[in-house]
Every structure is written in structure tokens, then in C-alpha cells.
Amino acid sequence: DAGVIQSPRHEVTEMGQEVTLRCKPISGHNSLFWYRQTMMRGLELLIYFNNNVPIDDSGMPEDRFSAKMPNASFSTLKIQPSEPRDSAVYFCASSPRDWDGNTIYFGEGSWLTVV
Amino acid sequence: AQSVTQPDIHITVSEGASLELRCNYSYGATPYLFWYVQSPGQGLQLLLKYFSGDTLVQGIKGFEAEFKRSQSSFNLRKPSVHWSDAAEYFCAVKGQAGTALIFGKGTTLSVSS
Numbered sequence: 001d002a003g004v005i006q007s008p009r010h011e012v013t014e015m016g017q018e019v020t021l022r023c024k025p026i027s028g029h030n031s032l033f034w035y036r037q038t039m040m041r042g043l044e045l046l047i048y049f050n051n052n053v054p055i056d057d058s059g060m061p062e063d064r065f066s067a068k069m070p071n072a073s074f075s076t077l078k079i080q081p082s083e084p085r086d087s088a089v090y091f092c093a094s095s096p097r098d099w100d101g102n103t104i105y106f107g108e109g110s111w112l113t114v115v
Numbered sequence: 116a117q118s119v120t121q122p123d124i125h126i127t128v129s130e131g132a133s134l135e136l137r138c139n140y141s142y143g144a145t146p147y148l149f150w151y152v153q154s155p156g157q158g159l160q161l162l163l164k165y166f167s168g169d170t171l172v173q174g175i176k177g178f179e180a181e182f183k184r185s186q187s188s189f190n191l192r193k194p195s196v197h198w199s200d201a202a203e204y205f206c207a208v209k210g211q212a213g214t215a216l217i218f219g220k221g222t223t224l225s226v227s228s
Contacts, residue, residue: 033215033216035218042218042219042220042221043218043221045215045216045217048215056215091158091159102147102164102209102211103149103161103164104209104216105161106151106158106159106160107158108157108158109157109158
């Protein structure tokens with residue numbers, strides 16, 4: 001079975017550029033999560049969706065960050081404009097709707113470097 | 116609010132020795148508890164999880180964890196560590212279905228020969 005698929009896996013961009021990270025959750029999962037991992041702050045929840053609807057975006061750092069989930073099989077996390085402090089690993093994760101609905105499955109991450 | 120504390124930032128154990136990684140949580144009800152492992156440059160892999168029932172849960176790679184409600188703990192153990200176990204380990208807690216996973220800061224495990 002395909003897991004959570006993220007793209008790009010690695011991206012290096014210049015400060016001020018727009019960055020778009022993409023995620024395809026596991027088919028049939030109804031919850032989707034975006035996390036950010038840095039050395040200083042560890043793993044932080046940025047936002048999560050239930051049935052394509054954003055439920056909690058309190059972890060989104062500032063207005064430069066936005067996330068969308070136009071359908072059950074796709075989500076984007078956009079940073080515009082990007083800054084060096086946004087350099088981190090961004091993980092997408094999804095969770096199923098059945099009894100196992102409390103297990104979250106992670107993608108391999110998108111490694112972002114802003115120079 | 117939910118929170119997770121992993122008191123040990125870095126632990127070094129000898130290959131073949133036993134391992135215990137500590138995890139304490141704060142949650143108003145019975146939590147769902149998880150341990151994930153992350154190898155360098157990789158994503159997070161689920162080691163084991165506790166939802167209910169038997170408080171001693173078995174996971175992959177020979178790991179186990181014990182839920183102790185009275186101590187608000189969910190410590191991870193392995194009887195004999197292998198060099199390939201060197202990685203970062205994260206304890207996490209969440210509530211009902213559809214809620215998010217809250218992670219601890221992680222414990223880095225080094226294995227010496």
C-alpha cells in the first residue's frame with residue numbers, strides 16, 4: 001500500500017521566493033496533518049484537517065504560511081515569501097476513519113532550505 | 116492542555132545492554148500514547164501504540180512500553196540494544212479520533228560498541 005506521499009523531498013530556495021509543499025494522504029484517510037521539525041523546536045503541529053476542513057491552524061507561524069486541502073487526496077502548504085528561518089523538515093501525516101483512527105501515519109518529509 | 120515530556124535529551128548505551136527511554140504525559144482523560152523512531156534523514160516510523168487494555172504493549176524491532184496511569188508515564192524498553200537502534204525516539208500523545216498528535220522533544224540514542 002502506498003503511504004503518505006510528499007513532494008518535493010528536498011528544496012533549496014532563495015529568500016523571498018514562494019514555496020509550495022504537496023501531500024497526498026493515504027487513500028481513505030479523513031484527517032490530514034502538517035508538522036514542522038527543527039532542531040530548536042522539535043516537532044510542531046502547524047495545522048490539521050478533518051474531512052478537508054481546517055480544524056486547528058493555531059500552529060501556523062504567521063500569515064506567510066497557508067494550507068489548503070481542496071479534496072480528500074491532496075493538500076498543499078505554501079510559504080510566501082519564504083525566509084531563512086523557515087528552513088526545516090515539513091512532514092505531512094494522515095489518519096484513517098476506522099477504529100484505528102487514532103494512529104497517524106507520516107510521510108518521508110520535505111526538507112526545505114531557504115538561503 | 117496535552118503535553119509530553121521526555122526528560123533525557125541524549126542517552127548512550129552499550130550494544131547488547133538494556134534500554135529504557137522515559138516519557139511522561141499530561142492529559143485530562145485516558146490518552147492514546149505512541150512511540151515513534153526517526154533515523155537520520157528519514158521520516159517517522161511508528162514503533163508501538165497504546166489505546167486501551169493490557170498496559171504492556173509490544174512493538175516492532177523488539178521494543179515494548181508500559182503504560183502506568185499512576186505515574187503518567189509510558190516508558191519505552193528494549194532488553195538488548197543493537198547498533199542499528201541508534202536514532203531519535205519520540206513519545207507522543209493524542210486524544211479522540213481526528214485530533215492531532217502532540218510530540219515530546221525527543222531522545223537521541225547512541226549505541227557504543
